[in-house]
Amino acid sequence: MSGKKTEILKYKAPDGNTIRFPVATIEGAQDGPHFVITAGIHGCEYPAIVSSIDFFKKTDPADVNGTITIVTVCSMDAFEQRSPFVSPADKVNPNRVFPGKADGTYTDVLVYHLFNDIIKGSDYHLDVHGGDLVEYLDPFSMYHKGSDETVNAKSKEMAEYYGFTNVIETYGDGAWPDKGTNYANSSEHGIPSAIVEAGNTGLLEPEFVELHVKGIENVLRHFGVLVGEADKPGAIRYYKDFKWLYSPIQGIYRRTVEVGAEVTEGQPLGVIENVFGDKLADVSANAAGRIVFLTANPSIADNGLLMGIAQS
Numbered sequence: 580m581s582g583k584k585t586e587i588l589k590y591k592a593p594d595g596n597t598i599r600f601p602v603a604t605i606e607g608a609q610d611g612p613h614f615v616i617t618a619g620i621h622g623c624e625y626p627a628i629v630s631s632i633d634f635f636k637k638t639d640p641a642d643v644n645g646t647i648t649i650v651t652v653c654s655m656d657a658f659e660q661r662s663p664f665v666s667p668a669d670k671v672n673p674n675r676v677f678p679g680k681a682d683g684t685y686t687d688v689l690v691y692h693l694f695n696d697i698i699k700g701s702d703y704h705l706d707v708h709g710g711d712l713v714e715y716l717d718p719f720s721m722y723h724k725g726s727d728e729t730v731n732a733k734s735k736e737m738a739e740y741y742g743f744t745n746v747i748e749t750y751g752d753g754a755w756p757d758k759g760t761n762y763a764n765s766s767e768h769g770i771p772s773a774i775v776e777a778g779n780t781g782l783l784e785p786e787f788v789e790l791h792v793k794g795i796e797n798v799l800r801h802f803g804v805l806v807g808e809a810d811k812p813g814a815i816r817y818y819k820d821f822k823w824l825y826s827p828i829q830g831i832y833r834r835t836v837e838v839g840a841e842v843t844e845g846q847p848l849g850v851i852e853n854v855f856g857d858k859l860a861d862v863s864a865n866a867a868g869r870i871v872f873l874t875a876n877p878s879i880a881d882n883g884l885l886m887g888i889a890q891s
């Protein structure tokens with residue numbers, strides 16, 4: 580029967596606490612695919628979280644073919660305790676440990692249930708991110724290229740129809756940037772998937788919420804889950820990989836570059852200084868491409884993440 584419902588799914592965490600998933604479901608008036616949307620895997624990415632909520636509120640089941648399952652906040656503990664990127668219980672980033680483990684640490688178990696009880700068996704999966712407390716983003720989408728060409732093609736379409744200019748392909752070679760991620764794991768399990776990123780520094784800026792809602796709706800229209808004609812993607816810049824740049828030492832990053840900048844390999848991007856202003860290290864680009872992710876705040880740990888470069 581068509582309609583909407585909300586529920587909190589609960590699971591026992593290894594530390595004795597309860598893992599909770601707020602799940603909002605839209606049962607469409609017509610038959611169709613099962614589409615899963617996950618938001619808030621990173622609990623401080625508010626444009627992602629709020630856009631999934633807004634989409635649920637505004638969508639009429641009469642306009643839906645099939646079923647849309649939305650987890651509005653996958654990491655409730657991180658959300659409630661304002662913990663960027665990692666679960667407070669074990670300091671693990673959930674988007675590094677998919678498909679999880681039933682008998683692992685808190686985050687392993689969270690991820691295990693999210694995948695096995697909610698995502699697995701669906702037809703499409705979209706993982707919505709963006710704007711954690713310490714990140715500036717130039718909006719981008721990524722999809723995983725695995726061995727199944729049909730899945731690859733649909734994942735790519737998902738990334739394209741979201742409407743962002745920057746589209747990055749990542750590979751399943753067992754290394755970062757996509758090992759253990761939600762979207763790559765879904766793709767490897769035969770579910771077309773993409774990760775989409777927009778937002779800045781823990782802010783709830785309406786323009787990014789609107790971008791996400793628009794992207795979600797367009798992808799759903801493209802795959803026939805939402806009635807109406809999808810907008811064709813505009814001009815897209817395709818990138819062949821995602822290179823992350825880390826600090827060689829702890830200190831203050833005095834950067835000379837902004838998010839969205841195009842850089843060449845080896846280009847100077849600032850220096851790391853100590854707390855007296857002495858230079859400790861130079862920072863230079865480890866790839867040619869576009870800076871789509873930039874750590875906003877200057878206090879950087881040894882081997883701390885400085886930026887992500889979408890490689891041309």
Ligand SMILES: [Zn+2]
Pocket residue numbers: 620621624708709711
């Ligand atoms: Zn994220």
